[in-house]
Amino acid sequence: RVRSSAASDVYKRQDTQYAQMEQEEETLTESIRTLQANEMYQAAVKRDMNYLEGEKNEWAYYREELMEEQKILRKASYVVFGMVLAFLAVILVLHVALEMDARILFTILMVAAAASGFFMLYRNQNNTREIKRAEVNMNHAITLLNRTKIKYVNSTNAVDYACEKYHVHNSYELTYLWEQYLEAKREREKFERNSDDLEYFNGKLSLIHISEPTRLL
Numbered sequence: 001r002v003r004s005s006a007a008s009d010v011y012k013r014q015d016t017q018y019a020q021m022e023q024e025e026e027t028l029t030e031s032i033r034t035l036q037a038n039e040m041y042q043a044a045v046k047r048d049m050n051y052l053e054g055e056k057n058e059w060a061y062y063r064e065e066l067m068e069e070q071k072i073l074r075k076a077s078y079v080v081f082g083m084v085l086a087f088l089a090v091i092l093v094l095h096v097a098l099e100m101d102a103r104i105l106f107t108i109l110m111v112a113a114a115a116s117g118f119f120m121l122y123r124n125q126n127n128t129r130e131i132k133r134a135e136v137n138m139n140h141a142i143t144l145l146n147r148t149k150i151k152y153v154n155s156t157n158a159v160d161y162a163c164e165k166y167h168v169h170n171s172y173e174l175t176y177l178w179e180q181y182l183e184a185k186r187e188r189e190k191f192e193r194n195s196d197d198l199e200y201f202n203g204k205l206s207l208i209h210i211s212e213p214t215r216l217l
Contacts, residue, residue: 017167021181028178035162035171042155049152052145059138066127066134073120073127080120084113 021028087109095102159170168174 017177018181018184020166021178031162031166032171032174032178035159035174038155038158038162039171042152042159045148045152045155049145049148052141052148056138056141056145059134059141063131063134063138066131070124070127070131073124077117077120080113080116084109 024031091102091105091109094100094105163169166174166177168177
């Protein structure tokens with residue numbers, strides 16, 4: 001019973017679809033082309049949306065990496081500054097207490113501190129510029145993504161409207177039903193022609209049967 005009911009529902013839906021196709025027969029081919037075009041556009045917009053989503057995530061990830069490096073540089077600067085102070089204290093002790101000539105050690109310490117400071121300053125400034133660039137590119141990707149999402153929603157609405165109108169899932173199903181409808185129409189027209197021919201020949205035979213007794217008389 002369940003199978004019979006399901007099959008009955010399918011046939012009823014097909015009858016409804018065929019009746020609708022009969023009403024819109026002149027415009028249905030164009031409707032199929034429009035649905036196909038909308039589906040292709042929807043797929044293209046979806047690809048663009050996925051690309052922009054990936055682009056946005058890449059720039060966001062890059063920005064997070066740079067910000068994490070900034071935190072490490074900040075901690076490293078504290079460590080380097082503390083080490084410089086510690087080595088400077090040792091050099092002063094050596095110079096004062098042991099009366100050592102600590103100028104070479106002091107020079108080495110200052111050169112190392114300056115090099116470390118220059119490197120961290122350079123990395124900090126470079127990361128700051130890159131963070132700004134990442135934010136600009138990420139915001140640009142978000143803007144384009146939002147526009148693309150609007151296009152996707154509009155194209156999806158157009159596709160869904162056509163599919164709901166004709167009770168199908170996509171243009172392939174609509175094309176298949178249209179071909180089935182045309183085949184059924186051809187069969188019906190063929191049947192009607194055969195019926196007309198049969199009626200015509202039956203009429204001829206009737207006339208022959210009627211005229212034959214007259215000739216005999």
